[in-house]
Amino acid sequence: MKKKSFTTMPTFVIFSVAMLAMSFASYSYDPVLCYIEIAVSVVTAGIVVVSTLRFRNYIATTVRSTAEKINGFNPEFLDKYKIPVTVLGAEGEIIWSNTRFRKQFCNGKNPEGDIISPYIGGKKITEVADHDTFETACNGNEFVGFVISTNEGYVCYFVENTYYRQIMREYNATRPCVAIITFDNSDDFSNESDEIYSEVSLNVQSFLQRWANEYNALFKIIGNNRYMIIFKETDVDKLVEQKFPILQEIHSIKAGQHTATVSIGLCRGINSLKDSETNARKALDMALGRGGDQVAIISNNIYEFFGGTSATSEKVSKVRMRVIANAIKRTINDCDKVFVMGHRFSDLDCIGAAIGMQSVMEKSFNLYSKIVVDKTKTMAEKLIDYAEKNIGKDIFITPDEAMKQVTPKTLLIIVDTHLRNSLESPQLYDECKKVIVIDHHRRAVNYIDNALVFCHEPFASSACEMCSEIISCIDDKAIGYAQADALLAGIMLDTKNFVLKTGVRTFEAAAYLRRRGATTINVKQMFSDSIETYREKVSIVCDAKIYRNCAISIAKGADGDVRLASAQAADELLTLENVKASFVIYESGGKICISARSFGAVNVQIIMEKLGGGGHQTMSATQLSDINKEQALKMLIEVIDTNLEDASCK
Numbered sequence: 001m002k003k004k005s006f007t008t009m010p011t012f013v014i015f016s017v018a019m020l021a022m023s024f025a026s027y028s029y030d031p032v033l034c035y036i037e038i039a040v041s042v043v044t045a046g047i048v049v050v051s052t053l054r055f056r057n058y059i060a061t062t063v064r065s066t067a068e069k070i071n072g073f074n075p076e077f078l079d080k081y082k083i084p085v086t087v088l089g090a091e092g093e094i095i096w097s098n099t100r101f102r103k104q105f106c107n108g109k110n111p112e113g114d115i116i117s118p119y120i121g122g123k124k125i126t127e128v129a130d131h132d133t134f135e136t137a138c139n140g141n142e143f144v145g146f147v148i149s150t151n152e153g154y155v156c157y158f159v160e161n162t163y164y165r166q167i168m169r170e171y172n173a174t175r176p177c178v179a180i181i182t183f184d185n186s187d188d189f190s191n192e193s194d195e196i197y198s199e200v201s202l203n204v205q206s207f208l209q210r211w212a213n214e215y216n217a218l219f220k221i222i223g224n225n226r227y228m229i230i231f232k233e234t235d236v237d238k239l240v241e242q243k244f245p246i247l248q249e250i251h252s253i254k255a256g257q258h259t260a261t262v263s264i265g266l267c268r269g270i271n272s273l274k275d276s277e278t279n280a281r282k283a284l285d286m287a288l289g290r291g292g293d294q295v296a297i298i299s300n301n302i303y304e305f306f307g308g309t310s311a312t313s314e315k316v317s318k319v320r321m322r323v324i325a326n327a328i329k330r331t332i333n334d335c336d337k338v339f340v341m342g343h344r345f346s347d348l349d350c351i352g353a354a355i356g357m358q359s360v361m362e363k364s365f366n367l368y369s370k371i372v373v374d375k376t377k378t379m380a381e382k383l384i385d386y387a388e389k390n391i392g393k394d395i396f397i398t399p400d401e402a403m404k405q406v407t408p409k410t411l412l413i414i415v416d417t418h419l420r421n422s423l424e425s426p427q428l429y430d431e432c433k434k435v436i437v438i439d440h441h442r443r444a445v446n447y448i449d450n451a452l453v454f455c456h457e458p459f460a461s462s463a464c465e466m467c468s469e470i471i472s473c474i475d476d477k478a479i480g481y482a483q484a485d486a487l488l489a490g491i492m493l494d495t496k497n498f499v500l501k502t503g504v505r506t507f508e509a510a511a512y513l514r515r516r517g518a519t520t521i522n523v524k525q526m527f528s529d530s531i532e533t534y535r536e537k538v539s540i541v542c543d544a545k546i547y548r549n550c551a552i553s554i555a556k557g558a559d560g561d562v563r564l565a566s567a568q569a570a571d572e573l574l575t576l577e578n579v580k581a582s583f584v585i586y587e588s589g590g591k592i593c594i595s596a597r598s599f600g601a602v603n604v605q606i607i608m609e610k611l612g613g614g615g616h617q618t619m620s621a622t623q624l625s626d627i628n629k630e631q632a633l634k635m636l637i638e639v640i641d642t643n644l645e646d647a648s649c650k
């Protein structure tokens with residue numbers, strides 16, 4: 001049975017009758033034409049009769065099958081039903097419908113022969129038939145629909161729920177969303193003077209209070225420079241649409257060299273106020289872990305971020321590092337051995353930090369300690385060679401060797417990453433029951449959350465800076481010149497030779513390392529490259545094109561270490577006139593990777609996050625699967641076009 005073929009039946013009847021009438025008129029002046037018209041009329045009448053019989057039969061079987069399925073099915077009885085009901089054929093065509101359906105869905109017209117899709121939200125009947133219920137709307141009314149499959153088709157019935165849906169919408173729109181806010185660089189102002197600090201603090205508070213009043217939201221001071229605002233869901237929709245202008249407004253509060261910034265953790269989509277508050281705190285931690293001056297919204301455990309474009313300022317206090325050093329000492333008490341491991345494709349920062357920590361574990365705690373690294377996939381080959389010659393060949397072991405030695409008392413110190421998937425060996429992490437994390441990267445979602453000590457300083461320049469401080473607190477004699485060289489190499493890599501993210505603590509760490517025997521000439525040699533890698537780097541730089549103040553280049557990857565050459569070329573491209581951000585696209589390990597850099601005028605983290613990656617404000621990257629370099633370039637241009645303004649520091 002063809003869809004809707006029975007709805008053309010009246011046309012055939014009219015045609016047949018017209019032909020018959022015309023044949024009578026034609027007989028007197030052309031009998032041949034008359035016979036032809038009679039013949040056409042008879043054929044058409046035949047089609048009508050056959051189609052009608054087939055259609056009746058079709059309806060009869062469909063309805064019979066429906067009757068078998070629904071106990072007591074009786075069209076007359078169903079017609080009296082106060083809910084809309086339709087009986088459908090195998091392809092979703094309406095065969096029968098009750099008065100209620102015609103009234104509510106078809107403005108009283110007969111829908112027989114129509115396909116059901118437009119009445120069930122454009123879906124095919126097969127899509128909804130496998131589900132318990134489906135939602136649909138018609139003529140301003142909303143329904144929950146149910147489908148019963150029969151041998152020949154389907155029965156579809158609807159229960160109106162407009163009122164409940166409306167109540168639900170109103171409830172959701174007014175549901176409370178807790179925001180926890182902190183004035184994140186208040187210390188900068190307290191160092192100026194008490195008066196300045198009080199004035200700025202009050203200013204921040206009154207900006208936030210005005211912001212809450214604008215939305216008729218509840219405002220509460222919950223601690224020193226900490227506030228809570230309870231918005232409605234609909235207010236949050238507006239705030240998201242406007243991308244939280246409050247962040248910019250707070251920037252207008254300045255004193256001396258400092259600009260005020262706030263961080264906001266906001267929870268939406270939760271019914272209970274208590275859970276909303278707990279989640280808002282979690283989101284605030286995330287916003288602070290990413291460097292502050294931003295909003296983190298958590299909804300169904302998914303984060304969304306806004307802002308984060310101002311340069312982060314260093315937290316001057318070293319007290320926290322002393323506390324961390326003590327916590328590490330306590331954790332070590334109960335351990336039989338220590339493995340130190342960084343991220344895969346290890347670099348000078350993670351190997352440098354690992355060399356420092358391994359030395360303390362061995363010398364100060366007398367513990368068996370090894371650095372776990374895959375030497376076939378490292379960007380710190382020169383440093384590893386240097387350490388093997390100057391410290392000892394046996395300080396490095398492979399992930400496989402480490403796995404064989406794990407016991408319940410083994411401690412794993414993770415340096416320069418806080419993400420399981422970035423680890424040199426995620427399996428080793430899974431095996432170790434005791435874990436310490438020391439990292440400086442901005443907080444990412446799905447971080448390692450079972451660490452006994454989670455030392456995370458997004459304001460630090462490098463893992464090596466953090467480890468130098470920790471080591472100096474635990475036992476400042478635990479490292480010799482070679483370890484000091486290794487730690488200085490990591491700091492120099494991540495600060496681009498003391499240019500980026502370099503604060504007071506960076507220089508203090510460097511001074512400590514110098515005192516322990518570090519020499520800049522030794523360190524410089526760790527940055528030397530093979531002639532092939534150098535050629536590759538130069539070719540990437542020469543091939544770059546400038547697009548909206550961004551230097552973009554695609555690496556050919558013919559010679560040398562393309563990963564290293566691309567990272568270095570991205571650094572180099574920033575030295576070009578008017579270039580605010582650089583992007584190098586290269587292929588490695590079957591993936592298309594992008595290394596992104598800036599000197600702070602553009603937050604490249606925001607751009608790389610849109611492509612599934614991340615990193616810091618000035619140094620980020622991503623890895624893309626199942627595309628080629630040209631497609632990656634196209635995607636990058638699209639992301640630059642749509643996000644460059646948001647990512648640009650105001």
Ligand SMILES: Nc1ncnc2c1ncn2[C@@H]1O[C@H](COP(=O)(O)O[C@H]2[C@@H](O)[C@H](n3cnc4c(N)ncnc43)O[C@@H]2COP(=O)(O)O)[C@@H](O)[C@H]1O
Nearest residue numbers: 347349379567568595596613614615616619620621622623
């Ligand atoms: N998928 C991701 N998600 C989150 N974050 C990511 C992701 N992929 C990468 N990242 C982070 O992005 C930055 C930048 O990474 P990169 O690969 O572009 O650069 C790293 C190294 O390739 C590069 N590097 C290593 N040795 C040298 C050298 N001798 N000269 C110049 N550059 C070098 O430096 C970057 C090291 O970054 P670090 O690990 O943060 O210290 C990075 O943060 C990724 O974690």
Ligand SMILES: [Mn+2]
Nearest residue numbers: 347349350416
């Ligand atoms: Mn690193």
